[in-house]
Amino acid sequence: MSGSFRRLISGRNTAVLLASLGAGTMATGAFLNENSSLAAETKRKLYPPSSDFPDLRKHNNCMAAALTPAVYAKLRDKLTPNNWTLDQCIQTGVDNPGHPFIKTVGCVAGDEESYEVFAELFDPVIKDRHNGYDPRTMTHPTDLDASKIKHGMFDENYVLSSRVRTGRSIRGLSLPPACSRAERREVERVVVTALAGLKGDLAGHYYSLGDMTDKEQQQLIDDHFLFDKPVSPLLTCAFMARDWPDARGIWHNNDKTFLIWINEEDHTRVISMEKGGNMKRVFERFCNGLKQVEHLIQERGWEFMWNERLGYILTCPSNLGTGLRAGVHVRLPKLSKDPRFSKILDNLRLQKRGTGGVDTAATGDTFDISNLDRLGKSEVELVQLVINGVNYLIECEKKLEKGQDITVPAPLVMFKK
């Protein structure tokens, strides 16, 4: 095959080419063999990084804020060991300019090494997103010892349900933006095999998205477990919906309190949940389940992606560290109408969402309240923060019910910068 393609000849000085490119692309015609497209190597020379630098003038995301022409020039031609590029990391941020008020991240990792090879972009993005956390100088604490949790039982007149979620990636396999079909199927195989080893209250069943019966699908929908092909352009522009629904599926235990999504936005998303206010038990099951799954994959020579600078490695930089979102659905009819509500949440380092999850509005007086932060504090610290915070919100609600006044708490300190 290769014999039928002409080589691109450039007997001239590359500097001359680059200079002429700046003056207009007409000159390049003289140096191209008219009969073939540019071979990748020659293309790099004919198109300097400045010609490829994205137009980010209308953009508002962490990537656009951090990516300078100098950084782009340094990183454009680098490859991770799995041959993933910077352009692929940032495509989602180029395609989705963002919103004046909501700052999205705008870049994804294709593999564990992306965070290293493209550190000059990812480090400032991480700092921006995670309260000044500096991966070059700081370490992230991991703590999955649920016995340390105090006061983890909420007043169920207010808290309707409790939930903790995180993600885990399998070391050695590319992440959802980059993985080939074979890699994605390997992730499924590794995880499903491990989950089949869970016993007792964690024993469960796997439902492959492509093979489930209509009846199984309906049950999963009724249980609010089923995830669907991503429609958000934030995800589709990051190549995460390729080959859908190949190697995607849902596992859950028979009790329906421990759920794992396979090959959605991360290799795995792990969710522990229950109706009611027993956050301590939810977190206990979460930690126990995670530890057992980790043990089961290690038996077969696999491990999770983790390092002490970034904690658990996930596709989106916003989920680094613990990848943990611990939250409740809680009724706060009076407090939610108080003008100090947002400030109280901010100071407690909590965020509110509608009961449909991210990007939904609250219906009635019930809110999804969870931790804002992911990186720089451990799992135990973040869950305790949520417990303390939600208890405080409930106290405020009770005070307002009695006609008493409430106070805005002092802001919590994240970590020393």
Place this chain on the structure above:
Amino acid sequence: MAAMKNCHNDYKMKFSVDEEFPDLSKHNNHMAKILTKDIYNKLRGKSTPSGFTVDDVIQTGVDNPGHPFIMTVGCVAGDEESYEVFKELLDPVISDRHGGYKPTDKHKTDLNFENLKGGDDLDPNYVLSSRVRTGRSIKGFTLPPHNSRGERRAIEKLSIEALASLDGEFKGKYYPLNGMTDAEQEQLIADHFLFDKPVSPLLTCAGMARDWPDGRGIWHNDNKTFLVWVNEEDHLRVISMQKGGNMKEVFRRFCVGLQKIEEIFKKHNHGFMWNEHLGYILTCPSNLGTGLRGGVHVKLPKLSTHAKFEEILTRLRLQKRGTGGVDTASVGGVFDISNADRLGSSEVDQVQLVVDGVKLMVEMEKKLEKGESIDGMIPAQK
């Protein structure tokens, strides 16, 4: 010296063909019908000089299983060489899509508008508007599924300079998608000229909407009868149109305009991609050959409800669409009627079929209006 390969593809070669082969069990598109493990195995280790691989070619077809009744193509080219490097897949796809066209067949190009007979007398009481469109790819650049921002901008720059040099009936103006004023945008919408970011997953899954709207724009002449889209689904889409039934004039302007543009690109050593087997090279295999869709908006309320309407269209080598274009329904008995073929016959041949076929169908419509039968007018298969 070996051609530069796509390194990520090398990484994938660690896995076996069984592990990588897509699940096409629920699929109905040309690619899925033709791709076997054997073909995939032969092609997966290859890449074009610019690094396009078989997985890139087929991604859109893997992600869009298709429809039980509509047969989509399911694969795209990333550059001119794709059609050569991946011929074991694309030749049978082309054959399937283009009526048995063989790898050894030659395609005839004829843009001499004087060869068209008639076409200036379609009844304007029935034929509301006439239009001819095609696409062109510019040599030396990779195609929309694969090109970088730098390449796309270079294509835009080259196109602007080429179009700016046109004069007379072709004098016009370029409107970049990123930078037009609100007033300009509204005017382009009102004229039905504006194209928007693709939403069809057939296109987005093939990577054609990347970096939108960078490098995209619309050029049209002052008379609003000749229009060029830059960097949408192909490098260039060229459209000649006007109200009424004078297809001859529309085709004349189409041919003359295209040839003027081609001369300018050639002068800059960036002629159009073309070869004698596949004609004009475009992103989607369905548009190879002439890439030409010549058609009219025509009122056929009676004929369109006649039992033999579909058969008549098939015999005339024509297809119908709604007045919104592909995938739309007809409104008020008005149909978009155009040539079905692209490859294996020339531009003149295809427009001739439209001219002759529409003329016949209008006569049939008139007969049906008078309550007469059209059985004697049903044509033989063209």
